Amino acid sequence: MIKKVEEMDFYDLLNLRTDASPKEIEDAYLLALATYHQEGLASYGALGDADRASMLDKIEEAFETLRDPRKKSVYDGSVLARRPEYRKRAYFRRTTQRLEIEDAQEPVKLWDRIRAAAGSSGRRGNGQKDAHNRVLPEALPGDFYYYGDYLKKVRERKGLSREEVAARCGIGPDRIEALEKETPASLQCKQETFRELSLYAKGLGLGLGKGQNALFSDRLDE
Amino acid sequence: MPESTEQPRAIWAIGGGKGGTGKSFLSASLAIALSVEREDIVAIDADLGGPNLHTLLGVRENGWDLGDFVENRIPRLEEIALPTSIPGLRLVRGSENTLFLANLNHARKLKLIRQIKSLPAKGVVVDLGTGSAYNTLDLFMTASPGIIVVTPEPTAVENAYLFLKSCALRVLRAYARHFGIADFEEKVSHAFGHSSPTLLKFMEDLAAGDGSAAQVLTAALRNVRVSLVINKARDRKDGHLGRSIVDVVRKYFLIDMDLLGTIPHDERIHWSLRNFSPFMLEHPESDASRAIRSIAEKLALKALQGEGEKEPSRPV
Numbered sequence: 001m002i003k004k005v006e007e008m009d010f011y012d013l014l015n016l017r018t019d020a021s022p023k024e025i026e027d028a029y030l031l032a033l034a035t036y037h038q039e040g041l042a043s044y045g046a047l048g049d050a051d052r053a054s055m056l057d058k059i060e061e062a063f064e065t066l067r068d069p070r071k072k073s074v075y076d077g078s079v080l081a082r083r084p085e086y087r088k089r090a091y092f093r094r095t096t097q098r099l100e101i102e103d104a105q106e107p108v109k110l111w112d113r114i115r116a117a118a119g120s121s122g123r124r125g126n127g128q129k130d131a132h133n134r135v136l137p138e139a140l141p142g143d144f145y146y147y148g149d150y151l152k153k154v155r156e157r158k159g160l161s162r163e164e165v166a167a168r169c170g171i172g173p174d175r176i177e178a179l180e181k182e183t184p185a186s187l188q189c190k191q192e193t194f195r196e197l198s199l200y201a202k203g204l205g206l207g208l209g210k211g212q213n214a215l216f217s218d219r220l221d222e
Numbered sequence: 223m224p225e226s227t228e229q230p231r232a233i234w235a236i237g238g239g240k241g242g243t244g245k246s247f248l249s250a251s252l253a254i255a256l257s258v259e260r261e262d263i264v265a266i267d268a269d270l271g272g273p274n275l276h277t278l279l280g281v282r283e284n285g286w287d288l289g290d291f292v293e294n295r296i297p298r299l300e301e302i303a304l305p306t307s308i309p310g311l312r313l314v315r316g317s318e319n320t321l322f323l324a325n326l327n328h329a330r331k332l333k334l335i336r337q338i339k340s341l342p343a344k345g346v347v348v349d350l351g352t353g354s355a356y357n358t359l360d361l362f363m364t365a366s367p368g369i370i371v372v373t374p375e376p377t378a379v380e381n382a383y384l385f386l387k388s389c390a391l392r393v394l395r396a397y398a399r400h401f402g403i404a405d406f407e408e409k410v411s412h413a414f415g416h417s418s419p420t421l422l423k424f425m426e427d428l429a430a431g432d433g434s435a436a437q438v439l440t441a442a443l444r445n446v447r448v449s450l451v452i453n454k455a456r457d458r459k460d461g462h463l464g465r466s467i468v469d470v471v472r473k474y475f476l477i478d479m480d481l482l483g484t485i486p487h488d489e490r491i492h493w494s495l496r497n498f499s500p501f502m503l504e505h506p507e508s509d510a511s512r513a514i515r516s517i518a519e520k521l522a523l524k525a526l527q528g529e530g531e532k533e534p535s536r537p538v
Binding site: 004035046 | 374375376379380381383384420422426459462463465466467469470473474475
């Protein structure tokens with residue numbers, strides 16, 4: 001489709017990424033001024049005076065908005081959602097067999113996902129009790145997963161085998177594999193999975209924030 | 223004799239409208255740099271008005287030239303691609319016959335293009351002449367990419383845009399014919415006959431009348447492979463010119479132009495020419511030579527990536 005200059009957003013107009021720094025915004029503005037200035041060489045012979053003047057007005061407007069954090073924030077809120085890269089995308093699982101498109105979950109960070117799960121029903125379990133009247137831990141939901149792929153990539157990036165990381169965190173290599181593959185059938189109950197996940201993350205040297213530690217302590221106290 | 227089935231891996235054509243921007247200098251220098259990168263390069267002097275690539279490559283001997291091939295005195299282009307003193311580089315000399323241009327009719331042009339495409343070499347560098355004649359445009363569009371050379375002067379920039387607009391209209395006409403888009407020629411004549419609107423404005427007007435035709439033709443423009451080299455840059459401001467031109471072309475010509483690099487001005491180029499000695503060989507460590515080598519590396523890499531993309535379709 002033809003993208004008219006009038007339809008370009010300020011980032012397109014200045015050839016900027018949406019996460020551009022203030023210095024990059026200023027540099028892009030200066031280059032655009034040099035390009036479309038009435039005496040600029042780059043647009044000579046390609047554009048008439050009216051087109052140049054119109055473009056310069058847009059460049060000024062773009063810079064005035066993007067240089068001001070408050071205006072930029074308001075502008076981003078109204079414009080970025082329309083950009084293709086910001087449109088809601090389906091969250092893809094590892095295999096196409098389990099592809100979710102229409103009703104997919106939005107990608108949520110690992111710890112947010114864990115916190116949400118713990119806060120909703122994890123603390124009280126599923127209400128079932130054992131022979132000693134103790135509440136049984138809740139069974140792991142089928143659609144619950146922990147970015148095992150991410151942990152696997154970290155492990156591989158660090159050049160660690162499953163055995164090596166297992167020795168570090170005191171979990172068996174088979175459990176490490178189950179965590180990485182995110183296969184609910186092979187994972188234990190949620191409480192145990194949290195514990196193993198925490199140990200695995202620590203074994204990889206991934207720092208846990210204070211709140212996250214507390215979350216895990218709570219879980220382990222149950 | 224059947225044509226060889228081996229095809230050049232890449233064809234690079236250097237053009238750009240105005241004379242004196244350094245098209246032949248860049249062609250010769252790139253051919254030398256690429257012959258080191260990829261070996262087995264053929265440089266073709268297709269400057270249909272004033273060929274002098276042989277001089278820039280330090281070739282003094284006379285011999286068969288492009289005119290002999292086009293006028294059927296030599297049946298195959300490969301036969302006039304003669305070795306130079308530079309290892310891995312062969313040269314097809316341009317014709318000094320002033321009637322050459324007039325004699326390059328449609329059938330001969332197609333023959334030339336077909337044989338360029340089937341030259342057994344790893345890469346072909348085609349040096350084009352000045353101006354925007356159809357023959358020059360067609361040879362330019364045969365390449366992937368065609369490379370426009372611009373110097374930081376209003377006349378050079380102006381001519382480069384004119385050349386690019388001519389290329390774009392040539393492509394649009396071909397697509398319009400292929401897709402049977404009605405009245406396209408009339409619309410071109412009407413739009414460009416008495417004024418010079420931007421290509422964007424022309425396409426917007428076209429879209430207002432026939433949205434689907436404009437969509438097809440916009441896609442055609444997006445597929446045009448054109449790269450840019452800024453030559454004879456003297457200061458930092460000149461160094462930014464390439465990015466600025468790419469921006470104007472993207473916004474107002476709807477073409478994604480690739481900036482290959484900027485070559486700094488070097489007085490010694492003149493003296494190398496006077497000595498009949500290729501600058502790249504005489505001053506290999508100069509900033510200009512480094513810039514040209516960097517451009518050659520980019521081109522070679524792109525050609526390699528192109529080969530990589532084709533890999534899966536090859537029969538095992």
